[in-house]
Amino acid sequence: MDFSIVYLARRFAYRFVDFFHHWYVDGSRAIGRQLMTTLTAADQSFAVAITLRHFFEPLYKDYSIVGRIIGIVFRFMRVIFGGICYAFVAAGFAIAYLIWLLIPAVIIFYAAKSL
DSSP: HHHHHHHHEEEEEHHHHHHHHIIIIIHHHHHHHHHHHHHHHHHHHHHHHHHHHTTTGGGGGGGSSSHHHHHEEEEEEEEHHHHHHHHHHHHHHHHHHHHHHHHHHHHHHHHHHHO
């Protein structure tokens, strides 16, 4: 009888700690991977990385002065627009992550409050 209570207490403690490890560590990794996947997919549309790599090259190989100036202006606007979109995506993920982190704490708070 004594060993079964100790065993059950140890299993409860293990599962309790394992839940928080799974929730916070594994969940954080999953959300981080999803953020990187989403930003990579967004870069397929906005092409900020390629635009930055070719920032000072003329647009459509127009090597005139006007072509070089317009190329820099258009690429600058594209980088700014893409950066704003990336910031909104990252902010959305940050809000979702904050809510994700607070869910167990809120449940424990309301459970303790009802006692």
